[in-house]
Amino acid sequence: MTPTTEAELAEMIARADGPLRIKGGSTRPIGRTEGRKLSTAKLSGISLYEPGALTIVAGTGTPLSQVEAALAAENQRLAFEPMDHRPLLGTVGKPTLGGMVAANISGPRRIAVGACRDFMLGLRCVDGAGTIIKNGGRVMKNVTGYDLVKLMTGAYGTLGVLTEVSLKVLPDVETMGTVMLHGLPDDRAIAALSAALGSPFEATGAAHFPKSRFGAPLTMIRVEGFEASVKYRAQRLCDLLKDYGDAEIVVGATEGPGSPEGWKWVRDVAAFADQPGDVWRVSCKPSDAARIATRMGAKAVQYDWGGGLIWALTEAGHDLRTVTGAFDGHATLIRGTAEVPVFHPEAPALAAITGSLRAKFDPRGILNPGIMT
Amino acid sequence: MEMPPPSTRVLARKEQIVARLKEVLPDNAVISDESQTRAYECDALTAYRCPPLCAILPANTAEVSAALKICHEMGVPVVPRGSGTSLAGGALPTADCVILGVARMNGVIETNYADRYIRVQTGRTNLSVTGAVEAEGFFYAPDPSSQLACAIAGNIAMNSGGAHCLKYGVTTNNLMGVTMVMMDGTIVDVGGAHLDAAGLDVLGVICGSEGQLGVVTEATLRILHKPEGARPVLMGYDSAETAGQVVSDIIKAGILPVAIEYMDAMLIGVCEEFSGAGYPECEALLIVEVEGSEAEIDDQLARIKTIAAKHNPVELREAQSPDEAARIWAGRKAAFSAIGKVSDYMCLDGTIPVSSLPYVLKRIGEMSKHYGLGVGNVFHAGDGNMHPLILYDANKPGDLEICEAFGAEVLKLCVEVGGCLTGEHGVGIEKRDLMTVQYDPADLEAQMAIKDVFDPDWLLNAAKVFPLASSEPRRTA
Numbered sequence: 001m002t003p004t005t006e007a008e009l010a011e012m013i014a015r016a017d018g019p020l021r022i023k024g025g026s027t028r029p030i031g032r033t034e035g036r037k038l039s040t041a042k043l044s045g046i047s048l049y050e051p052g053a054l055t056i057v058a059g060t061g062t063p064l065s066q067v068e069a070a071l072a073a074e075n076q077r078l079a080f081e082p083m084d085h086r087p088l089l090g091t092v093g094k095p096t097l098g099g100m101v102a103a104n105i106s107g108p109r110r111i112a113v114g115a116c117r118d119f120m121l122g123l124r125c126v127d128g129a130g131t132i133i134k135n136g137g138r139v140m141k142n143v144t145g146y147d148l149v150k151l152m153t154g155a156y157g158t159l160g161v162l163t164e165v166s167l168k169v170l171p172d173v174e175t176m177g178t179v180m181l182h183g184l185p186d187d188r189a190i191a192a193l194s195a196a197l198g199s200p201f202e203a204t205g206a207a208h209f210p211k212s213r214f215g216a217p218l219t220m221i222r223v224e225g226f227e228a229s230v231k232y233r234a235q236r237l238c239d240l241l242k243d244y245g246d247a248e249i250v251v252g253a254t255e256g257p258g259s260p261e262g263w264k265w266v267r268d269v270a271a272f273a274d275q276p277g278d279v280w281r282v283s284c285k286p287s288d289a290a291r292i293a294t295r296m297g298a299k300a301v302q303y304d305w306g307g308g309l310i311w312a313l314t315e316a317g318h319d320l321r322t323v324t325g326a327f328d329g330h331a332t333l334i335r336g337t338a339e340v341p342v343f344h345p346e347a348p349a350l351a352a353i354t355g356s357l358r359a360k361f362d363p364r365g366i367l368n369p370g371i372m373t
Numbered sequence: 374m375e376m377p378p379p380s381t382r383v384l385a386r387k388e389q390i391v392a393r394l395k396e397v398l399p400d401n402a403v404i405s406d407e408s409q410t411r412a413y414e415c416d417a418l419t420a421y422r423c424p425p426l427c428a429i430l431p432a433n434t435a436e437v438s439a440a441l442k443i444c445h446e447m448g449v450p451v452v453p454r455g456s457g458t459s460l461a462g463g464a465l466p467t468a469d470c471v472i473l474g475v476a477r478m479n480g481v482i483e484t485n486y487a488d489r490y491i492r493v494q495t496g497r498t499n500l501s502v503t504g505a506v507e508a509e510g511f512f513y514a515p516d517p518s519s520q521l522a523c524a525i526a527g528n529i530a531m532n533s534g535g536a537h538c539l540k541y542g543v544t545t546n547n548l549m550g551v552t553m554v555m556m557d558g559t560i561v562d563v564g565g566a567h568l569d570a571a572g573l574d575v576l577g578v579i580c581g582s583e584g585q586l587g588v589v590t591e592a593t594l595r596i597l598h599k600p601e602g603a604r605p606v607l608m609g610y611d612s613a614e615t616a617g618q619v620v621s622d623i624i625k626a627g628i629l630p631v632a633i634e635y636m637d638a639m640l641i642g643v644c645e646e647f648s649g650a651g652y653p654e655c656e657a658l659l660i661v662e663v664e665g666s667e668a669e670i671d672d673q674l675a676r677i678k679t680i681a682a683k684h685n686p687v688e689l690r691e692a693q694s695p696d697e698a699a700r701i702w703a704g705r706k707a708a709f710s711a712i713g714k715v716s717d718y719m720c721l722d723g724t725i726p727v728s729s730l731p732y733v734l735k736r737i738g739e740m741s742k743h744y745g746l747g748v749g750n751v752f753h754a755g756d757g758n759m760h761p762l763i764l765y766d767a768n769k770p771g772d773l774e775i776c777e778a779f780g781a782e783v784l785k786l787c788v789e790v791g792g793c794l795t796g797e798h799g800v801g802i803e804k805r806d807l808m809t810v811q812y813d814p815a816d817l818e819a820q821m822a823i824k825d826v827f828d829p830d831w832l833l834n835a836a837k838v839f840p841l842a843s844s845e846p847r848r849t850a
Contacts, residue, residue, distance in 0.1 A: 050726065050727075050728055051624075051625050052620075052621030052622075052624055052625050052727060052728060053621070053624075053726050053727040053728055053757070054624060055726065074625075075627060104569065104574070106569075110568065111568075114542060114546050115568070115569055117569075117574060117577060118542060118545075118546045127819070131815050131818075131819075132815060133815055133816055133819045134812070134813070134816050135816065135819070135820075137791070137792065137793045137811075138726065138791055139724040139725060139726060139756070139757050139758075139791070139792045139793055139796070140724070140755075140756035140757060140758075141534055141538070141543060141724045141753070141756050141757070141758045141796035141797055142724060142793045142795075142796060143531060143532045143543075143581050143795050143796065143797055143798070143799050143800075144793045144794045144795050144800060144804070144808070144811055144812075145800065145808060145811075145812060145816075145817070145820050145838060146578055146581065146582055146820040146823050146824075146838075147532070147545065147577055147578055147580065147581045147582075148578065148819060148820065148823070149577075150545065150574045150576075150577020150578060150580075151573060151574055151575070151577055151578040151823075153574060153577070154569070154570060154573070154574050155573055155574070159573070170629065171624070171625075171626075171627035171628070171629060172627065173627070174627070191487070194487040194488070194489075197489060198486055198487070198489055198511075198598050199598055200510075200598045200599060200600050200601045226669075226672060226673075228668065228669075228672060229665065229668075229669045229672065232666060232668065232669065283567045283568055283569055283571075284567050285485075285488050285565075285566045285567055286487065286488050287485070287487045287488050305568060308488075308567060308568050309568070328565045328566050328567055329565065329566075329567035330567070330570075330571030332571075343571060343572050344571040344572070346571060346572055347561075347562065349559055349560065349561040349562070350561055350562070350563060350575065353561065353575060353826060353827065354572055354573045354575060356826040357573060357575075357823070357826055358573075360822040360823070360825065360826060361819070361822070372572055372573075
């Protein structure tokens, strides 16, 4: 089913007699899905873009590439740096705006500017009963009523099928620089990243590879902005981190790990792309990260968000959570077929709330059943 | 403003309710004497007052849970209260309610600079969160004008913003986790010292729910290192239209100041008198602040001043000293209290697309003439969050009603141009009956369904946010 309007979608959902499998660009499959395919492809197009107000509104079927091209033409961007899952998951097709929002997809810059959910200003959707709901709007500050925008962002369509979203965008930058440290063990590297992120120098990326493309450990800190400012802050970070070794600075590089390409490699977890095994995404306290990673016994790990995000490549078929034990955070199975909960099990009091929320918005349990629960 | 009639059943059981609460709280944490409950009769929306049945001041999560459990069992409405600085009547009591004040819960539970967070009890004031971490060079970013007094609990309830949220975001963007007690006494932990939700973003819907879903007792907040420096520049223009164009041009040039504030002629006058900041006399004043090292600030301000100069400013002046910068901000942050010395006023909070600014200001001017009430405009221009201040005389019969009608028309206009009723103050009782202007019945139903999940009996702050007619079947079920 490929509705061409929101009203048509509402009718399809109201009349549905079984589970629906909601499809955007099909580039970020997750969990076990079943049901009749429902595509948002025709709910497409940018309906409003005001660069002076940093706002864009578009249908959820709009290809992300189309949105990014429109923004680039005005020297703006989606600042949360949405990851492209295609290399990691081996998928083809075009990521859509709706898929990105439904999965709350962000990238390395999330640590500095916030996640996709922090840039979401408003949305329209159709809930599991076929009711059209709107929430939020197109302005940058809005506390009118409850924030269903946040609740729906990252809900993987299970509370409602998104039809239109409005997002805050930000200016693109003049240039970027990367400060690189070599050879650090994980705990030292994360301490260095914490020092950088806890400084006034506004790092917009903080990643560590225990084993880089070049074999040895590589720690990367990104600064962005006007050229003089980037050079200044990169140098100050080097000074700040002198106890961690001699740092290397690259500014305005067009290739190599310190270039935009290099950060895309971080963003897309490209290191695990062609490697067999399951891929887990772990959100944790940065200072816990090295200890948690050690317990994983993974084939490989990489750290983003200053250590607050661990990507782990593990032997297929195991529940990573059984080896990490409890920690402040959560683990999600991004790639793999293990018979384990894809999303981290919630504590009972919270699980009662989310269960009731699902029952309210999708009383028949027909929207993407099996994905999150 | 209509409020639901108090429950005679609850009023009749006051003594019993107080006695039960005293079983789980220290005697001095239960305030039931009428001479003392009067202190809780209103918040900063002082036009509306009603003393509560009693007020309680629990000291920790366990006490909150025990007290709510009793209220739940006995069917007693509860109104949570932070510091009582809400401009929307978010903490206005009903005669049959227990006010649950968080003032005694003001401790710091944990600070962690490596992971950049602080965990506090939510009665702590906004500014004292920064106070707890500033010796290490850190700060908590959301900075509502009331930050000296307002509590984190209220900030979370209203998803408060402030002048500097253009760069740093509002409360929801800086809140990592909470401990919350639901109306039946259940304690739930949501989020933590990590980023993003494991499943549904429940934290996202708790923030900004105006104390209707639960009482947040502890919060994990993101802290940031202070910038090396900051400096504001003042720009005066002879029309709102020009000032609006300057804002848009700055943003389009790829510069993202930490704040862009706007004041009109009336506010410039009263704030100048209050602060001696040296504001120029003009129709529209912008305060634009940037951050960084001295050289970075010089560079950004040079770019901004180049843009500003193209639009023929009547004044264009950088702060020359930290003292001057402080006075420029003191004047802006004192805007509400400065105008409060001149007149009674109602502060609106609608947000509009930045591009609609000149049109909306023109229309507000026309309405001011029509209603015969003065209006001053001060707002966060970078994000379109307006604060028209409508002046009225509380002692003049009928003036408040005229003021409210004027305010309602302004907010309808905000929605009409693509904006919203409230950008950072919340709906409370003030904008409750205008919710139907922005939302269809189905939109409101979806929001009320959320409250059903957390508070099925609709006992928590139930007469707020939703039009009484919309919430009536649930409240009286």
